[in-house]
């Protein structure tokens with residue numbers, strides 16, 4: 261697509277794991293398209309919807325009342341069929357048949373790789389980062405992270421009440437398949453005794469045993485251990501604590517409740533701004549772009565460059581966590 265080609269009809273889809281704020285992003289895409297005089301088609305069930313022609317026409321009214329709703333009104337899926345060339349060609353065929361010349365895909369890295377495949381079939385594509393894990397390399401922020409952290413922190417606060425009453429140790433497993441962003445933000449917010457993340461090799465003696473021991477010597481009688489699922493299970497951590505310290509920890513796996521719930525103000529506004537930037541990029545003739553948040557500003561960057569970027573844990577958050585948790589030592 262040339263840099264001056266303006267799209268006339270776009271499709272919007274959500275793909276991969278859902279994240280609170282996806283609905284707000286869909287709404288933003290639809291409303292901005294309407295404002296810019298571009299037709300909008302909702303594609304249901306991720307890339308599968310494009311392969312199967314599972315679509316719905318969306319206008320400004322059809323996204324009434326969803327900005328505050330968790331989940332995704334378009335459903336989502338992880339499509340194995342779209343990973344094949346045949347699937348991609350069928351998806352492109354649907355686009356051609358329906359006159360869709362651009363697609364906004366809301367999801368994570370896997371979704372963006374799908375975008376690149378579709379772009380090879382001459383469809384303009386823009387990706388919007390949405391993942392509670394906040395692990396999309398090129399963007400400081402991914403839609404859903406704030407809501408997930410708030411959900412997890414609220415749950416841990418409740419756990420703390422009962423752990424404090426019974427003078428117990430709690431081991432809480434939070435989501436984060438390959439990333440510890442949720443774990444460190446929640447750990448900092450709840451004042452965890454220690455936090456285990458996949459980005460840093462765990463030395464059990466140093467990171468768990470010594471931390472709990474130091475907290476006990478400082479007078480604490482309840483302990484909160486937060487572990488990202490990418491490290492190991494909370495059950496494994498609890499068993500080791502039992503073996504090495506003689507405590508009888510209680511295990512809580514927060515699981516999918518972290519993926520649900522009404523998006524926070526931060527997620528709604530991020531989603532709204534990202535949706536706007538995505539449609540603007542397509543309207544201005546740009547393709548193969550990922551919308552990114554960089555230090556509070558929203559921009560779109562080249563998709564291949566974006567996919568090549570790696571993201572590390574927020575250093576200040578991690579260091580602050582170490583300082584507070586290590587303060588007993």
Ligand code: F6P
Pocket residue numbers: 277391392393435436437489519
């Ligand atoms: O990528 C987001 C995430 O919630 C991960 O933290 C988690 O490991 C995974 O998705 C679970 O995915 P699902 O249960 O949808 O397969």
